[in-house]
Amino acid sequence: MHQLPTTTGSAFDALSRELALVVARDGRIEWVDARAERHGLAPASDLGASVVPGCEDKLTDLLRRAAEEPVSAWEVPLVLAGKPVTVSFAAQPVDGRIALLGSLLPQDYADSIREADRAVHEIVTLNRQLARQKIRLEESNNAIKALHTELEQHADRLRTSAEIKSRLVAGVSHEFRTPLHSILGLSRLLLSGSDGPLNDEQQTQVAFIRDSAEELSRMINDMLDLSRLDAGNAPIRAARFALRDFWSALRGTMRPLVRDDGAVALVFEPAPDVELETDQGKLAQILRNLIANALKFTERGVVRVSAVVADDELRVVVEDSGIGIAAADQARVFEEFVQIDGALQRRATGTGLGLPLAKKLAEALGGRIELDSTPGVGSTFTVSLPLEHAEIDAFRKLEIAAQTPDPSRAPVLVVEDDRSAVFVYERYLAMAGFQVLPARTTDDARTLLQQVRPSAILLDVMLEREDTWNFLADIKRDPATRDIPVLVCTVMNRESRARALGADEFWLKPIDEDKLIRKLQTLAAGRSAKVLVVDDEPAARYLIKKFLEATPYKLLEAADGLTGVQLARSERPDVILLDFLLENMTAFDVIDQLKADPRTRPIPVIIVTSHALPVEERRRLAESTEAILSKEHLSRELAINRIRDALRHAGIRERPPGSERGGT
Template identity: 45%
Template sequence: MASVDLSSRPILAQDIRFERDVVATRQRARQIAALLGFDAQDQTRIATAVSEIARNAFGYAGGGRAEFTLEDAGTTFAVRIRDRGPGIDGLDDILDGRYRSETGMGKGIIGAKRLMDDFRVDTSPSRGTTVTLGKRLPAAVAPGRLGDIAARLAAQALEDPIDELRQQNRELMQALEALNQRQRELAELNRELEDTNRGVVALYAELDEKAYTLQRANEVKSRFLSNMTHEFRTPLNSILSLARLLLDRVDGELNPEQEKQIGFIRKAAENLSELVNDLLDLAKVEAGKIPVHPVEFRVSDLFGTIRGMLKPLLAANLSVNLVFESTDHLPPLYTDEGKVAQILRNLISNALKYTERGEVRVGAELASGGMMLFHVTDTGIGIAAADQERIFEEYTQVDSEIQRRVRGTGLGLPLSRRLAQLLGGNISVKSDVGVGSTFYATVAVHYAGPAEVSYVPELTRHLDPTRLPVLVVEDNREVLFLYEKYVKNSGFQIIPARSTREARAVLQEIRPVAIVLDVLLEGESTWGLLTELKENASTRGIPTYVVTIVENAKKALALGADGFHVKPLQREWLIEKLSQAQRARHRTVLIVDDDEISRYLVRGALAPARITLLEAAGGQEGLRLARERHPQAIVLDLGMPDLDGFEVLAALKADSEVRDIPVIVYTAQALSHDDRRRLSAAATVIPKEGLSREETQKRLNAALSKAGLHIDEAASSGEVTA
């Protein structure tokens, strides 16, 4: 709270001795606010706040005095209301919203505090009470204007109290009309959002269908790559062996034309063999796992081996020199020598193919971070900037005159980059068209990774409020990854648990829309967990599906499972079951708050969801509705006239029928350490003040998501029970 400068310039003073003086103080506050340039809404706020404090001074202290001043170098309009009363007991409780008074004194002070920018209270039984209210001015007021303001105030007569009452009624009607207008705008906005949501849902459905088609195509491609490449190798090896026998004249001499034709056959078979090898390597990577065999070797020995392997390419182009720089000074590497050789072989082969004259230079050096940097520099045709990232895409080849003569597979560079990443590094390129290119490949000097690298990422347990949580109890990472792919763009989110202990911990935090169980986990089975889920009242209603390699549907269904499927799981079956679970859920949220405006704000935050909303204006009514309707979540205020939120929360947690309902505390009350201890059973605590509307909605959505309630859906059902 900003402090108010003690140096002030007085404008007017008003004694408060009779009830009509309270009305006069309100009138003077509005008149001065108008002369100082405040707009109509701020005039009403100031007049209302001053009126509340003046009424307290008259009602509790028998009278007082209001002083209107300019402070902070003419930038703040301040009103001090002094009285000689007995002071205010429990001021801290009043300001924090914990005080309950039959006369309503606490509400008046809190209301005035919310309407003003600055609010200070100095009170004691001996000195009485001084309340200072401040409102920052739209523009600073020059000292010379005070005389003009005082003269205009003297010319303005005070209105009759009845006229002031009429003015208050007009202000109230204007406020209600503004609220109604805002409600109409919100309703129109909600209708527009409904139309947009329907369009988005339709688009998601179309995208989901296309994604499913692409996924099936990718699965077919992967199976084809992993199966057929092995089948291709046998006839290819036969063709190459037979061509070699013929060219070696084992069965007699060949005439020049026959030798030429067999040479063409052998060349075509070699090109096809290269394609098959690259496809098989890519298939291994796409399958999710690829082995790594680290050994210790020297870069100089590796370069010598590669030089010998590439001699045939050098013989075909005598105008290009292949230069290997000295690497005797480099330390030995501990990594997969075969994969490093494959990376360099691809890079050097490409350089030799696309360099008509000049040289291809190969070197290596130590780089920072324990990396070895290899570089292959050529004086070839170069690569345009727009194509320098495209060349690392599968089957992509840059069109050029040389490219048309020596077409490759379009798989070498993508495979090389994946292998470099597998070994802890990467591949990049710098190139200028017509000048040449330099490819940089980095690998870790000491490979410290696993013997088999998985490309399946870990699934996160971070809740996405826009997706429905599905608990999957499965210890195989590849299967979990498959589940995540199956539910992509379907509105569901996989929450993984790799043991029954993890599953129980997840169920303590969230309520999933469904549970998928694998029976055989590492070192345990989930039959006991299934029995526990169906015997527990809080989880009995969650649809549970057993998906396992063990054919035991009868046992699963007898223990209460809602469905059974033998692995491998079909995506259509999973999405159908999850959609059924979503449709079958009874989705209700109970709002317990005595403040109608707060209930309105919560309704607005939940408006986009297909959720039945129940409302209770007090704690007793909230407990009754909770026991009768069993909502999926409760939004609870703390400060209520009959039962406060602490008592309601304690009563809910003591009742076995409703103790598992998540409770979201939504309060304007400042919480002490003891208060937070008493609220430890709540799912979360969200403050009413200090947060933006967007942040409040985000927190509320996240809390409801833990309860298994999806927020980003069609409009609310609109049922409201008061």
């Protein structure tokens, strides 16, 4: 049987910071030593009554555990001798009771403990606040994602709506043209009297029919033009012409619109003696709309048309003495189907398409329209546009550059009459290391073929007023050019005819950029396939070098990722064998840099690694690489087969061994 501890007061005086007591399981004190008595603890009292309020659970947990097993370093805040103090208890069960040996902690330590408790409490509180904030942020993020998705869906609907509108306008307009032409033709036939004269009343009626049909025809034409401009399908047909000749033709066109009563005079001031190089038809359409509008809304006075040239810019001014436009309405007149309300406007016929169309045409020519108007005084429209369309200057520079072939870049003959399309080809083909030789006509293309042999010909078979099918047939019949690959790129599906005439490829516009570059890279004649090995282990590079001996492949080596990317850009290999883990880089870093550059984006990549890749990393690599090979199982046959697979998937036909010798 365990004996209760006994001691003397002198012993506890030596151990002045310790006390001992025995308590029942419910905390009732059964025995205390002298030190405990001096601190106010007495037998038959409740130890729980000395606990600092709010800390009762700490004593309860201590007694519950100590009744079953020894416990040490259990801290309980007590009020002893009227002062709060922290006591660290060691306890153990003794014959159904609990013996406690307490050590009073120094006040500074106790304070630090309390501070730590408060800090822990604050941290817990802060964590709870952060958790709530995280939930709110997640909810906000989800709301933003939902809003973003909704905006994307709305944008898709708008794009779809715009496309449907464009198709509907184009389709309906074309369908309207056929019956309109019949109405116009028949009304003119009736007015001509070829089948017998009409009486005055009949002539008036038929004239009304003709005028209404002509107005509807103009509206349809304007709608079609706006639809093309909105869709970006209005090509610029820039050509050089004299302003004075254009001025004279415009004056003759507009004279019939002047009323016979002489209330309004149309005056053309003499034009400067200057030449322009822009789209003459679109410029004429702009000015016709502005002049017709001025005549329509001028009841009496003059409509004056003048032109000046300043700073390589033509400025045409159409000034009238009509009803004018209020400042609040001046922006609205350039909106489609908008007409300002007023007595004269209600009497005048029209659809509200003339000014919006003129504005968009001016912008397509690189210019602008400005309006200055005062109600009751008149309006002044000023059209400003460059003497030379920007496409002309850019295209001329491209043609001049093409006259000096760059030996470091493979030439590609682009036969295309749309300058915008040529610029698109030039932009990404030049970045991929090709030199674009532009030809807007088949005659230009034939001339260039006499001067240079291109790696490939990019041909649009829908050139305006050109028989490109005969050009394609001539290319494939001529022994000097029949081996040049011809890639037909057009908007009409005529693949069977193109293939029959010898086209090597047929693509519908718009062309996939990577696909085109990859195909052209395979057609860059005169070399065997290049294989770039990027690995920081010399032994691994040596092993692959031995594997590829006696093969037609040309091996390039890089000992780190940055060098590998630089070699890929300068040498443009056909296949890259890439170690997964390089010094300071991973395969993901290298692939990101390769995909960011148009010159290296199409190059197939084969991962060669000695690491066991996690499923997620393997999945990510599989999305952007040709294959993933283990160094442990790598063999000559496996390496060569995977390289051949990559070349075949990229559309590269291998040269037979030895064929590169003596080639050019």
